[in-house]
Each structure stands twice: as structure tokens, then as C-alpha cells.
Amino acid sequence: xxxxxxxxxxxxxxxxxxxxxxxxxxxxxxxxxxxxxxxxxxxxxxxxxxxxxxxxxxxxxxxxxxxxxxxxxxxxxxxxxxxxxxxxxxxxxxxxxxxxxxxxxxxxxxxxxxxxxxxxxxxxxxxxxxxxxxxxxxxxxxxxxxxxxxxxxxxxxxxxxxxxxxxxxxxxxxxxxxxxxxxxxxxxxxxxxxxxxxxxxxxxxxxxxxxxxxxxxxxxxxxxxxxxxxxxxxxxxxxxxxxxxxxxxxxxxxxxxxxxxxxxxxxxxxxxxxxxxxxxxxxxxxxxxxxxxxxxxxxxxxxxxxxxxxxxxxxxxxxxxxxxxxxxxxxxxxxxxxxxxxxxxxxxxxxxxxxxxxxxxxxxxxxxxxxxxxxxxxxxxxxxxxxxx
Amino acid sequence: xxxxxxxxxxxxxxxxxxxxxxxxxxxxxxxxxxxxxxxxxxxxxxxxxxxxxxxxxxxxxxxxxxxxxxxxxxxxxxxxxxxxxxxxxxxxxxxxxxxxxxxxxxxxxxxxxxxxxxxxxxxxxxxxxxxxxxxxxxxxxxxxxxxxxxxxxxxxxxxxxxxxxxxxxxxxxxxxxxxxxxxxxxxxxxxxxxxxxxxxxxxxxxxxxxxxxxxxxxxxxxxxxxxxxxxxxxxxxxxxxxxxxxxxxxxxxxxxxxxxxxxxxxxxxxxxxxxxxxxxxxxxxxxxxxxxxxxxxxxxx
Numbered sequence: 001x002x003x004x005x006x007x008x009x010x011x012x013x014x015x016x017x018x019x020x021x022x023x024x025x026x027x028x029x030x031x032x033x034x035x036x037x038x039x040x041x042x043x044x045x046x047x048x049x050x051x052x053x054x055x056x057x058x059x060x061x062x063x064x065x066x067x068x069x070x071x072x073x074x075x076x077x078x079x080x081x082x083x084x085x086x087x088x089x090x091x092x093x094x095x096x097x098x099x100x101x102x103x104x105x106x107x108x109x110x111x112x113x114x115x116x117x118x119x120x121x122x123x124x125x126x127x128x129x130x131x132x133x134x135x136x137x138x139x140x141x142x143x144x145x146x147x148x149x150x151x152x153x154x155x156x157x158x159x160x161x162x163x164x165x166x167x168x169x170x171x172x173x174x175x176x177x178x179x180x181x182x183x184x185x186x187x188x189x190x191x192x193x194x195x196x197x198x199x200x201x202x203x204x205x206x207x208x209x210x211x212x213x214x215x216x217x218x219x220x221x222x223x224x225x226x227x228x229x230x231x232x233x234x235x236x237x238x239x240x241x242x243x244x245x246x247x248x249x250x251x252x253x254x255x256x257x258x259x260x261x262x263x264x265x266x267x268x269x270x271x272x273x274x275x276x277x278x279x280x281x282x283x284x285x286x287x288x289x290x291x292x293x294x295x296x297x298x299x300x301x302x303x304x305x306x307x308x309x310x311x312x313x314x315x316x317x318x319x320x321x322x323x324x325x326x327x328x329x330x331x332x333x334x335x336x337x338x339x340x341x342x343x344x345x346x347x348x349x350x351x352x353x354x355x356x357x358x359x360x361x362x363x364x365x366x367x368x369x370x371x372x373x374x375x376x377x378x379x380x381x382x383x384x385x386x387x388x389x
Numbered sequence: 390x391x392x393x394x395x396x397x398x399x400x401x402x403x404x405x406x407x408x409x410x411x412x413x414x415x416x417x418x419x420x421x422x423x424x425x426x427x428x429x430x431x432x433x434x435x436x437x438x439x440x441x442x443x444x445x446x447x448x449x450x451x452x453x454x455x456x457x458x459x460x461x462x463x464x465x466x467x468x469x470x471x472x473x474x475x476x477x478x479x480x481x482x483x484x485x486x487x488x489x490x491x492x493x494x495x496x497x498x499x500x501x502x503x504x505x506x507x508x509x510x511x512x513x514x515x516x517x518x519x520x521x522x523x524x525x526x527x528x529x530x531x532x533x534x535x536x537x538x539x540x541x542x543x544x545x546x547x548x549x550x551x552x553x554x555x556x557x558x559x560x561x562x563x564x565x566x567x568x569x570x571x572x573x574x575x576x577x578x579x580x581x582x583x584x585x586x587x588x589x590x591x592x593x594x595x596x597x598x599x600x601x602x603x604x605x606x607x608x609x610x611x612x613x614x615x616x617x618x619x620x621x622x623x624x625x626x627x628x629x630x631x632x633x634x635x636x637x638x639x640x641x642x643x644x645x646x647x648x649x650x651x652x653x654x655x656x657x658x659x660x661x662x663x664x665x666x667x668x669x670x671x672x673x674x675x676x677x678x679x680x681x682x683x684x685x686x687x688x689x690x
Contacts, residue, residue: 213405267516
């Protein structure tokens with residue numbers, strides 16, 4: 001008599017039962033689930049080296065601050081890996097995390113190019129990616145696993161353009177933007193919103209991130225009769241443009257992109273050069289007077305010996321929403337994904353809610369510098385810009 | 390009236406381009422000295438310049454805040470530190486491999502550059518930093534031009550350093566030995582010149598020049614750990630245009646590149662300036678493969 005057999009007549013191996021059940025569950029879309037009271041695995045995959053290391057480090061800091069203080073009843077295990085600057089490294093890091101850690105969610109890179117490569121893999125594994133990447137296309141490809149906790153350009157560029165036109169009275173702005181995906185995405189949205197406001201830019205100049213001298217662009221803006229400057233540049237170039245505009249007596253208002261709100265960017269420029277300069281952002285942790293944000297900023301300074309920016313706060317809010325899902329009983333990647341898609345979350349920076357595509361953030365602020373110091377003041381809030389909430 | 394305004398604008402642009410170009414010239418000069426001495430490309434040179442910027446920032450933070458020394462005072466110290474760093478680079482990435490194929494040196498210098506980049510990023514952080522001004526603030530105004538003390542000092546310091554290197558190479562016995570070893574290593578060895586010493590000295594001089602360039606750039610244009618590759622590209626193009634191994638050719642080409650980029654960007658756009666620059670490089674390579682000033686005698690890597 002043969003004992004229970006299977007697998008081409010070999011003796012049945014009872015030790016394989018959990019594997020088979022797990023595999024069947026995964027096939028049926030149930031996915032790996034953390035034990036109801038066991039630690040929840042989460043991966044943090046962000047660019048800690050390379051040209052986006054500043055933003056990636058802020059992401060990591062915000063993520064680990066949230067993960068180190070989970071809500072009562074939730075324990076977390078997490079690994080941090082560097083995705084550097086190439087899609088290949090990011091994809092490898094994601095595959096390794098999926099194989100070794102089976103995370104219920106992944107804090108994913110701000111770098112849109114990496115996210116575009118990672119999203120199909122995360123989609124197949126059905127694991128949610130929690131990111132602050134601004135690349136608009138990310139949430140337009142039909143993946144239901146991308147959750148973006150930083151407002152897209154469709155939100156923040158509305159704030160930048162409206163403030164420039166409605167508050168500063170610009171009618172002939174010049175736009176300087178980076179040749180990167182970040183710069184082009186913001187430039188496209190700026191032109192669209194300015195068009196809606198009945199304003200046409202007099203100069204639209206694409207600038208490579210390696211360019212050090214902005215005087216030619218400033219001269220061309222002046223020659224074109226620009227009455228203000230809209231910037232969509234990375235951190236260093238933003239500081240260079242602002243400083244050189246001051247040194248060469250450009251003398252017209254400047255509304256920069258979110259790079260300027262980063263304390264490390266403002267630190268490059270003397271306060272006098274910042275006088276009257278404004279910037280859009282999702283938030284400004286160092287100048288937000290609300291108690292929750294102030295407590296976050298103080299804890300961040302104490303732990304990392306640096307000033308927090310909006311990316312750190314957004315990633316913190318994103319991970320706290322994941323932990324809220326876990327605390328509410330979501331113990332598998334699929335359950336977390338459903339919870340993020342269906343629920344509203346009161347974060348520190350704003351209230352988050354998915355628009356059905358994974359865009360969770362819908363508010364923006366404008367900050368301006370007085371010229372006395374490098375701490376900006378929030379001068380205007382633009383809430384629920386896209387009407388989702 | 391309009392013509393006067395145009396001339397003033399052009400003159401203003403030339404002033405800013407000269408300040409940028411003079412620092413590029415220092416970068417190119419250090420780069421081409423190594424090519425001359427060892428016949429191989431030091432791909433870590435851009436990262437040496439970047440490292441010099443961070444050494445400058447580190448020196449400022451190490452000193453008491455109330456001292457606030459200008460960059461001019463720190464310059465000799467930064468150049469000395471970078472000369473030592475370049476000697477270490479030579480010991481690690483060139484001397485053990487100099488008898489191997491040139492590709493070994495390419496790879497080893499690329500590796501050292503990446504180590505410098507990531508090491509600095511780990512220790513200093515990824516954010517851009519700003520170095521001290523060479524001299525105090527202030528402007529000189531005249532003839533419709535506005536020139537900062539910083540710009541004047543940058544051009545002056547760069548010119549002095551280039552002249553000093555020229556003097557060392559052409560007016561000293563030591564310089565003649567360096568040039569002899571670069572032009573014909575075997576003959577130089579037969580004449581009793583210690584090649585290891587001349588190679589080490591050249592690396593040290595190139596490192597010191599990188600130190601000067603890094604300090605000048607760190608205030609005017611900031612410094613980030615990823616700056617090396619962009620600087621390296623500028624130096625490489627200057628060397629190709631100026632003539633492979635031509636010291637003065639590379640320095641002049643670096644100045645010309647900055648002037649060309651700034652003036653074309655002001656007249657048309659940055660993208661057109663960049664495209665035309667690379668078209669120009671291709672044209673030079675096709676019409677004068679040895680560069681505008683010809684190729685220096687010696688080995689081509």
C-alpha cells in the first residue's frame with residue numbers, strides 16, 4: 001500500500017504543506033500576511049547616494065522616524081537599502097527586498113525614473129510603494145500599488161503660478177527650468193496653469209543641472225521684458241539663480257520651486273539675497289507653527305542633526321498611514337493597499353486621501369523669506385487644489 | 390543708445406565668463422599635467438577638485454567662527470592638502486599599475502574618483518556646500534560694468550597659479566626634468582632622472598591646482614559630492630580642443646569654452662550653446678585631430 005503520495009509518486013512531504021498553501025494563497029491574491037501579532041516587515045528603498053541623495057536621505061529619515069514609533073500594538077521590522085541613481089539598482093533592491101523580506105509596503109524612491117522601473121515589479125508582487133516622487137506619469141499607468149504622499153506638479157504648480165499672478169501681479173513671467181524629468185514636468189504644468197490664468201511667459205529656458213552661470217538667462221529674461229522669475233530647478237541651481245539674480249540687480253520678484261524651501265538650499269545663500277523670494281512646497285516643517293509639525297521638526301533635529309524638509313515630512317506621513325492601516329488590522333500587502341485606497345489620513349502636513357490613482361496629497365503652500373534670516377514664513381495655503389478631498 | 394546697452398551687456402557677460410573660465414582653466418591644467426607626465430588620463434581629477442571644495446568647507450568649520458578667514462588665506466593650506474591627496478592617489482591608482490595596459494589606470498582612477506565621491510557623501514552629507522569668499526565682499530563699478538571683488542580675485546588667483554606652473558615648468562631645472570621625463574621617459578631615465586619622483590611631483594602639482602580650483606569654485610558656484618564628473622568632462626573637452634598634452638592649449642581652451650557657453654547662452658539658449666560646443670568638438674576632431682594647438686610630444690593613452 002502506498003502512503004499518501006503526490007508530486008509524481010514521491011512520498012508526500014508534509015513539511016511542504018505550508019509552502020503549498022502559501023503559494024496557493026499568493027496565486028489567489030491573498031499574498032504573504034504577517035502574523036496577527038507578529039512584527040510587520042517594511043522595506044525602505046531610497047537614493048542615499050548620487051545626485052538625489054539629499055532628497056533620498058530626507059525620505060529615509062522621515063520613514064525611519066515613523067517606523068521607529070509605531071502605534072500601540074504594532075511592531076515593525078525594517079531594512080534600509082540605497083537605490084543610488086540608476087533604475088537597475090532600484091529594481092535589484094526591490095527584488096531582493098521582495099525575496100528576502102516579503103514587505104507589506106515599501107518606502108520607494110523620490111526618483112521618478114527608478115519608480116517607473118519598480119512599479120511593474122511591485123504591481124506583479126502586489127506590494128504598495130509609498131513615495132514622494134513628483135513624476136506625474138507614475139500614477140497614470142494603471143498600477144494600483146503606487147501611493148504618492150507629495151502633491152504632484154498639477155497641485156504645487158497651481159500654487160506657484162497663482163501666487164505669482166494673483167498676489168505678485170506678474171503678467172510677463174520668465175520660466176527657468178531644468179532639463180531633467182523634474183524640470184520638464186514642472187515646466188509643462190506651469191505653462192498650463194499660467195495659460196488658464198491668461199498669462200503667457202516671455203521666456204522659457206531649459207537649463208542643464210551642470211550649468212553654473214545663470215547671468216545669461218537673467219540677461220535674456222530682462223531683455224524679454226520679464227516682470228518676474230519662476231524657477232523649476234534643483235537645489236544647487238536654485239540657490240545659484242537666486243544669488244546671481246541678487247548680485248546682478250535683477251530686481252524682480254522670484255517664485256521658486258520646492259527646492260528652495262529645503263533648509264540646505266537656503267543655507268547656501270546669504271539672507272539678504274533671499275529677501276522677497278518665495279517658493280512653493282507641500283509643507284515647510286521649519287516654519288509651520290502647528291504643534292504636531294513643530295514636535296516633528298524638533299525630534300528630527302535632535303536625531304539627525306539637520307533641518308527637516310517637506311520630503312521628510314511627507315514620507316513620515318506616508319509611513320504613519322501605512323502603520324495606521326496595520327493597526328487597523330491590515331496585515332498583508334493587499335490589505336494595506338486596499339486600506340490606503342479607501343481611507344482618509346490626518347497627517348502632520350495635511351489630510352491625505354487617494355484620488356483613485358494613488359495621489360494622496362492635494363494641498364500646497366507658498367513660503368517667502370524676509371531677508372533677515374533663512375527661515376521662511378508660510379504666506380499662503382492652497383488647500384484641496386484638485387478638489388479630491 | 391541700444392548699441393551701448395548691448396556692448397555693456399556683452400562686456401558684463403565676458404566678465405562673468407572669465408571668472409568661470411579661469412577656474413575651468415585650473416581644472417584643465419591639472420588634468421593635462423598628468424597626461425603629460427604619465428600618458429594616461431586621470432579620471433579622478435574632477436573628483437579631486439570636488440574634494441578640494443569640501444576640504445575648504447571643512448577647514449572653515451574647523452576654525453573658530455570668529456576668525457572667518459578669507460579663502461585667500463586658506464588657499465595654500467587647501468593646495469597642500471590636495472597635493473598630499475594626489476600623491477596618495479598616485480601611490481594607489483597609478484604607480485602599481487603603470488606597467489600594465491592604459492585601461493588599468495583608467496579603471497583605477499575612476500574607482501578612486503568614486504571612492505572620493507561616496508566617501509565625502511558619507512562624511513559630509515549629500516547637500517551642496519558653500520566655501521568662503523576669496524576676499525571680502527564688494528563691487529567695482531565703471532563703464533556700465535559691475536564687477537565683484539570676488540570675480541577680480543578669482544581671475545587674478547587663477548592667472549597667478551597658471552603663471553607659477555608655467556614658470557616652474559619652463560624656468561627651473563626641476564621643471565625641465567619634469568618635461569624631459571614627460572616627453573621621453575626612456576631617455577630621461579638614461580640621463581639619470583628619477584621617473585618615480587617626477588611622476589609623484591607632477592601628481593602633487595596637479596593636486597595643488599585641483600585644490601586652487603576647488604576653493605575658487607566652492608564659493609562662487611558651491612560644491613556637491615557629485616560635481617566631479619561635470620568638471621572632468623569640461624577638462625577633457627578643453628584638452629581635446631587645446632591639443633592632447635598641450636598645457637597652454639588646455640588652459641586657453643577652457644577659457645574659450647566658458648566664453649563660448651556664456652555668450653551663446655545669452656544670445657540664443659543654454660541648450661543651443663551646449664549643442665554647438667559639442668558640434669565644435671567634433672569639428673575640431675575631424676579637421677585637426679591633434680587639437681587646435683597640436684599634440685604635445687609624449688605618449689597618448
